[in-house]
Amino acid sequence: MTLSYTPETARKIDQARTVHGRAFSDTLAKWPNFAHLFKSQVVARGDQTYLIYRNGDERQKLTYREMFTRMCRTAHFMRDKLALKAGDRIVTVAYNHVDTVVATFAAWMIGATVVPFNAGEADERLVFAVNNADTKAIFVMPDMVARVEALRDQFEQVPNYVQINGELVNAEYLSMSIECQYGNPDEASLMNLANLNTEALIVYTSGTTGAPKGVVLDQQNIIVCCQSIADWHRITPEHRFMLVLPIHHVNGLMVTLVTPVVAGASTVLNHKFSASNYWRVAAEEKANCGSVVPTVLSFLCEAGKDNFTAAKCGIEFLICGAGPLTVQTVERFEDAFGVEVVHGYGLSETTVYTCYIPRGLPKAEHDKWLRSFGYPAIGIPISCNEMDIQDPMGKSVPEGEKGEIVIRGQNVMKCYYKRPDANADSFTHGWFRSGDEGFFKKDAQGNKYFFITGRLKELIIRGGVNYSPLEIDEVINRIPGVKAGMAVGFENNMYGEEIGAYVVKENPALTEQDVLDACAKELSFSKRPKVVVFGDEFPVTSTGKYQRLKLKGLFAQWKDTQFRDSSKQKTA
Numbered sequence: 001m002t003l004s005y006t007p008e009t010a011r012k013i014d015q016a017r018t019v020h021g022r023a024f025s026d027t028l029a030k031w032p033n034f035a036h037l038f039k040s041q042v043v044a045r046g047d048q049t050y051l052i053y054r055n056g057d058e059r060q061k062l063t064y065r066e067m068f069t070r071m072c073r074t075a076h077f078m079r080d081k082l083a084l085k086a087g088d089r090i091v092t093v094a095y096n097h098v099d100t101v102v103a104t105f106a107a108w109m110i111g112a113t114v115v116p117f118n119a120g121e122a123d124e125r126l127v128f129a130v131n132n133a134d135t136k137a138i139f140v141m142p143d144m145v146a147r148v149e150a151l152r153d154q155f156e157q158v159p160n161y162v163q164i165n166g167e168l169v170n171a172e173y174l175s176m177s178i179e180c181q182y183g184n185p186d187e188a189s190l191m192n193l194a195n196l197n198t199e200a201l202i203v204y205t206s207g208t209t210g211a212p213k214g215v216v217l218d219q220q221n222i223i224v225c226c227q228s229i230a231d232w233h234r235i236t237p238e239h240r241f242m243l244v245l246p247i248h249h250v251n252g253l254m255v256t257l258v259t260p261v262v263a264g265a266s267t268v269l270n271h272k273f274s275a276s277n278y279w280r281v282a283a284e285e286k287a288n289c290g291s292v293v294p295t296v297l298s299f300l301c302e303a304g305k306d307n308f309t310a311a312k313c314g315i316e317f318l319i320c321g322a323g324p325l326t327v328q329t330v331e332r333f334e335d336a337f338g339v340e341v342v343h344g345y346g347l348s349e350t351t352v353y354t355c356y357i358p359r360g361l362p363k364a365e366h367d368k369w370l371r372s373f374g375y376p377a378i379g380i381p382i383s384c385n386e387m388d389i390q391d392p393m394g395k396s397v398p399e400g401e402k403g404e405i406v407i408r409g410q411n412v413m414k415c416y417y418k419r420p421d422a423n424a425d426s427f428t429h430g431w432f433r434s435g436d437e438g439f440f441k442k443d444a445q446g447n448k449y450f451f452i453t454g455r456l457k458e459l460i461i462r463g464g465v466n467y468s469p470l471e472i473d474e475v476i477n478r479i480p481g482v483k484a485g486m487a488v489g490f491e492n493n494m495y496g497e498e499i500g501a502y503v504v505k506e507n508p509a510l511t512e513q514d515v516l517d518a519c520a521k522e523l524s525f526s527k528r529p530k531v532v533v534f535g536d537e538f539p540v541t542s543t544g545k546y547q548r549l550k551l552k553g554l555f556a557q558w559k560d561t562q563f564r565d566s567s568k569q570k571t572a
Contacts, residue, residue: 004216004415005423013423015430019385019409028384028410029223033194034108037223039187041264042068045237048264052285053098055271060098064264067102073183074106074176075190078137081174082160086111086193088136089202091129092164093117093144096247096271099165101257102180103139104247108219111194112136115202115214116248118465119144120524123151128212129204131156132418139176142166196220202417203250203348205466214417215348217250225351225411226259228384232356233289233319233342235263242282242290242315244273251322251464254352255291275303283311291319293464294326297333297341298494302562305336317342317359321378322464323496324452330370343370345378345452347434349426351411355379355387355450369449373441377449385409387450389440394429397439402453405438406431435459458548460489462497467527469548472499472519476529479518481507484538486548487529490555494562500555501529504536530563531555 005013017024031037041050046065053060062070078084090107092114094100107114115133117126119141126148130138137160140148145163149170152158163169165177201217229235241260245252247269260267268285278300282290297320300308317340330341340360346353356379357369369377381387388396389403397403408431416422426433435456440448460467469487476485483506492498501515512532519528539550 004418005420009420009423009427012427012430013412013415016408016427016432017410017412019383022410024220024410027196027220027224028227029196029220030227031223033192033196033198034105034200034219034223035187035191035194038064038068038071038105038261039191041261045264048237049266050260051098051101051266052268053271054268054281054285055097058271062098067105068187069185070102070180071106071109072185072187072190073180074102075109076184076186077174077176077179078106078112079110079190079193080184081179082137082162084110084112084136084160086198087113089113089115089133090137090139091115091117091126091133091135092248093119093126093138093140093148094164094248095119095141096243096252096269097141097165098269099177099180100141100247101269103164103176104253108194108200109190111198113199113202113216115204116253117204118246118248120526122522122524123147125204125212127151127154129214130158132204132212132214133202136160137162139164140173142169145169145173194219196223199414201250205348213419213422216414216417217348217351218414221351221411221413222254222258223262224384225353226254226262228382228411229255229259229353230263232382233317233359235259235265235289237264237266239263239265239289240285240287241265241267242270242278242285242287243267244270244278244296245291245293245464249322249464250348250352251291251293255319273299275299276307278303279308279311279313279315282315283313286314288314288316289318290315293322294320294324294329294496295463295494296320297325297329301329301332301336302494308337315339319344319353319356321345321353323461324491325376325496326491326493327371327374327376329493330376340366341370343376343378345405345450347407349413349432349434350385350407350409351413353382354385354407354409354411355381357449373451375451375453377441377451378438380447380449384411387448388431389438389450390429390431394431399442400439402437402439404456405434405436405450405452407434408432454549458489460487460497460499462489462492462499462526463495465526467499472501472523472527472529475519475522476501476503476515479510479515481505481510481514485515486538486551488548488551488555490552491559493560498555498558498561498563499527499529500558501532502538502551502554503532503534504538505534525565530561531558
């Protein structure tokens with residue numbers, strides 16, 4: 001790996017990867033790598049369903065044994081035909097599909113690192129990820145081949161291009177789907193190519209500067225975190241998860257694909273989320289739990305209860321996190337559907353979740369923690385990590401006092417890839433510093449329930465995805481007629497937060513539509529401002545620093561508005 005930290009920072013990272021005095025090297029993992037984890041379930045329940053894929057009327061079902069065979073065939077293809085080895089990195093430009101999961105799991109078998117790319121991001125982000133990760137192969141869905149080809153001249157020395165499935169649309173690409181069907185299924189030579197320290201994922205996120213940061217997670221992070229999630233929610237082989245989140249994100253990948261493997265459970269992998277079909281598909285496939293973001297809860301509420309009642313759905317609880325959840329959304333959803341919301345909190349840097357509300361609390365206790373403090377509690381730390389609230393000097397603050405949420409444990413990332421600056425800033429005083437503000441309250445037994453009150457880094461979290469406001473600022477300030485502009489994340493009941501623009505005009509004739517149209521040319525719908533507020537000046541500190549958070553109240557009238565992409569004319 002290219003140097004990502006100094007020896008002193010390495011020491012601090014090691015401290016932040018301990019849990020209750022237990023060093024990272026003293027692993028909590030029950031298996032030596034991911035291949036052995038999956039094989040253990042093949043031995044225990046090979047003919048039990050692992051994955052059901054739904055895309056409209058299309059349906060595929062794979063048992064643990066069938067999935068493992070596909071993984072082995074694809075792993076041989078990666079190792080023998082692509083010459084990939086442990087430590088090499090592959091980028092996946094894909095969406096929710098069985099073969100995306102196969103490619104990911106097969107890469108982990110041979111010790112390769114997967115860089116999952118969000119296809120909704122801009123081209124320059126893809127170019128950055130491919131080049132920054134020193135990519136050895138790009139795995140692409142057929143309908144994304146043309147996009148990748150248009151950028152190929154900007155990629156630095158990528159030797160292998162692979163189409164994940166379907167009939168080849170470019171003769172220069174290799175076919176993964178053929179290998180999945182007819183390749184070598186032998187497992188013996190594949191089982192020990194990786195170990196717990198082998199890097200499994202590099203997940204690119206955006207910091208406050210807008211520069212992408214690659215979060216490096218190893219196989220121990222993945223296994224240990226998912227063990228803790230399975231234990232917390234008491235997951236058994238009888239559980240079947242409803243997966244509607246994108247699997248290029250750690251939430252969809254870890255909670256609803258890897259955690260079921262730990263417990264011998266199963267998953268319904270949906271191509272995409274549909275509020276109108278959610279309950280029907282869940283009922284048809286006998287799903288009884290799931291993982292969502294607050295936006296999904298809002299969309300299900302908007303779709304109404306008729307579909308839920310007609311489907312006679314058996315969903316018992318939904319894990320919810322990855323974005324700001326409001327008390328209003330919890331009340332509206334739970335009161336309408338009677339499905340328990342298990343709120344939690346985590347980061348890509350901590351593999352996924354770090355804490356949850358306990359499942360199955362008495363209703364009064366459950367409602368207390370989710371509805372009575374102004375913010376829904378994010379819960380109690382899971383077993384693989386510790387949490388604290390600290391001041392900037394690393395001192396713990398008292399109950400009820402706000403400070404920064406910090407985490408340490410065996411789910412804490414290995415590092416930010418090639419970012420010694422970010423690593424030095426994020427690992428201090430023996431903890432990983434989240435950049436989020438929060439506090440804790442104790443229950444009658446002395447358990448600490450944590451709350452998040454804001455983001456110190458000013459990231460906008462829309463629908464569970466983080467967006468850097470500074471990146472959007474740049475676009476706004478390039479618009480002719482704008483004197484100065486700033487992106488503002490404001491509270492929105494559909495997406496947790498939405499994005500607005502606060503603009504000081506240079507040209508008095510500038511209109512809101514001018515600003516929105518200009519942003520639409522450079523930013524995806526999810527990332528661009530939906531409304532514009534014009535003003536005469538920015539609130540500033542005594543040192544002249546803009547105070548972005550003071551602008552949030554100007555957008556309060558759009559709290560209940562659902563903004564739609566008029567260019568697509570589609571509903572969720």
